[in-house]
Amino acid sequence: MSESRIVLHFPKTLLDRPVISKAVQHYNLSFNILRADITQEQEGLMVLGLEGEQDDIDAAVEWMREQGVRVQPLEKDVVRDDERCTHCGACVVICPTDALAMDLQTREVAFDAAQCVACGLCVPVCPPRAMSIHF
Amino acid sequence: MIEVPKTYEEINEKIRSGEVVVVTAEEMVEIVAELGPNGASQKVDVVTTGTFGPMCSSGAVINVGHSTPRMKITHAWLNDVPSECGLAAVDLYIGATEVAEGDPLNRSHPGRFNYGGAHVIEDLVAGKDVRLRATAYGTDCYPRRELETWLNIRDLNEAYMLNPRNAYQNYNVAVNKFAERDIYTYMGVVKKGLGSANYCSAGQLSPLLNDPYHRTVGIGSRIFIGGAQGFVYWQGTQHDPTGARNELGVPKGGSATLGTVGDLKQMDPRYVVGVSMLGYGVSLALGIGTAIPILDEELAAQTGVSDAQITAPVIDYSHNYGLNEGEPLGHVSYAELKSGSIELEGKTVPTTPLSSYVRAREIAEKLKGWVKAGQFPLVPPVQALPTPESSPGFKPLNYRPVAEEGGE
Incomplete structure (x- = not known):
């Protein structure tokens, strides 16, 4: 069993189609919606955790791409500008998953992209604006 | 052992001869714990400090x-x-918290700023061009009325930081006890239901916490400011050394402050960072540091202070702070704050700092290098800052409703 976190962008034309339920049924996956939004441009955005055999996950992603969904791996989405980050720590109580956590020895803020669910809460909270979110 | 006090001259002579022993305030904690204040005062000549946070x-x-033509x-x-220009013709003062027009x-709350x-x-310190737009009413000697131009720091006659209040000696810990939502403050986002405790001090590395009666820092003292060398020009606004202190003399809450000055042209943008506090506004994260000559056992003991020995008051920012009401909910040490959570009213409350301890440490290390290299001579203050005995304290506004007939 593997787990994969992905960001899906649905064009307007796909918003009313059951792309995800078809994909998880056909490829025998289970899923967890981490975030879902419809942007002002009427594009659908969903952050999804998929669980299943790695081959099936890959095939499901490929199938969704064929339907016109843009798919990106999640960890690329929240980015820290390490030049800009001062390691002040203002983000650490805001981050809901401890992806941003204070290292009690070095006093640096460690950013663990694997734990990040791309909620984006850290972006406006970061005083020097070191965090950004890219979909 | 008998105490042998040192003088500034003796320490500067050791700097010249290369024999000087300089340590950071963090390193001094261990040294005093091991050798005691007397032993430490004989071993160590200078202790460097640092802090980096929103000021x-x-x-x-x-x-x-x-x-x-002139304007x-x-x-x-x-x-x-907007920049203050109620000064001579082409002198401007740009305040850190002024928000773009x-x-x-x-x-749309909370604002991003x-x-x-x-x-x-x-941007000026980083050498970036900055756009100046200016207007004037025009006079016989200054006929120009409008101006728009790029400015760069290298072309300016003077560009220096002039800060009315920096380096607060100790500070509040902010919590949110009463609001039904997270609150947005100059101490960051404070989570509802005692969901976070936000603090802002370098604790054991902080400049004024290592010299609680500011014996070695006063008017004229050389300091690290924004990566350059600058000076203390006055006590900071709201300087109030009259509050409660612990047995080491360390204030239990906000106390002394510094008015500082330094040349922007010599600064490093690593230590001069514009910051945006969600829902609050703009501030300047600034690096400040001092070098404390260990003149005697007392200063050795004071610079050896550890996070466990410094406490800060926990203040509710959802109601009490804004309305100037109530008492602190408690006092916690910086060691507790730095552990990641504090115990408050039977709850474990996660802590979040706003000042960067890594950068504070970096400043103290940098200063150590400057002192050893003879680039940071130590001088006694030209004049002491107001002391607990001489200070008038910190007064609230004397509010006098304006009557139709006017004042006295």
């Missing part, structure tokens, strides 16, 4: 030079941030 009461004086500037904007502020005076100062 709102900061700003910069710039003289942009005279244009042709007595009456309104000015730097990258659209047109910013939606808190109309992405750009303001602190960012202008950072």
Whole structure:
């Protein structure tokens, strides 16, 4: 069993189609919606955790791409500008998953992209604006 | 052992001869724990400190030079941030917390405050061009009425930081006890239901916490400011050394402050960072550091202070702070704060700092190098800051409703 976190962008034309339920049924996956939004441009955005055999996950992603969904791996989405980050720590109580956590020895803020669910809460909270979110 | 006090001259002589022993305030904790204050005072000559955090009461004086024709500037904007110009013709003062014109502020709460005076100062220090727009009413000697031009720090006559209040000696810990939502403050986002405890001090590395009666820092003292060398020009605003202290003399809450000055042209943008506090506004994260000569056992003991020995008051910012009401909910040590959580009213409350301890450490290390290299001579203050005995304390506003007939 593997787990994969992905960001899906649905064009307007796909918003009313059951792309995800078809994909998880056909490829025998289970899923967890981490975030879902419809942007002002009427594009659908969903952050999804998929669980299943790695081959099936890959095939499901490929199938969704064929339907016109843009798919990106999640960890690329929240980015820290390490030049800009001062390691002040203002983000650490805001981050809901401890992806941003204070290292009690070095006093640096460690950013663990694997734990990040791309909620984006850290972006406006970061005083020097070191965090950004890219979909 | 008998105490042998040292003088500034003796320490400066050791710097010249290369024998000086300089350690950071963090290293001094271990040394005093091991050797005791007397032993430490004989071993160590200078202790360096550092802090890096938002310091709102900061700003910069710039003289942009005279244009042709000349202009007595009456309104000015730097990258659209309004700048104070109630000074001579082309002197401007850009305040750190001034927000860019047109910013939606808190109309859509919480506001983002992405750009303001602190960012202008950072951009100048980084050598970036800054756009000046200015207007004037025009006079016989200063006929020009409008001006729009790029400025760069290298072309300015003077550009120096002039900060009314920096380096607060100790500070509040902010919590949110009463609001039904997270609150947005100058101490960051404070989570509802005692969901976070936000603090802002370098604790054992902080300049004034290592010299609680400011014996070695006063008017004229050389300091690290924004990566450059600057000076203390006055006590900071709200300087109040009269509050409660612990057995080591360390204030239990906000106390002494410094008025500081330093040359923007010598600064490093690593230590001068414009910051945006969600729902609050703009501030300047600034690096400040001092070098404390260990003149005697008392200073050795004081610089050896550890996070466990320094406490801060926990204040509710959802109601009590804003309305000047109530008592602290408790006092916690910086060791507890730095452990990641504190115990408060039977709850484990996660802590979040706003000042960067890594950068504070970096400043103290940098200063150590400067002192050893003879680039940071130590001098006694020209004049002491107000002491607990001489200070009038810190008064609230004497509010006197304005009657129709006017004042006295």
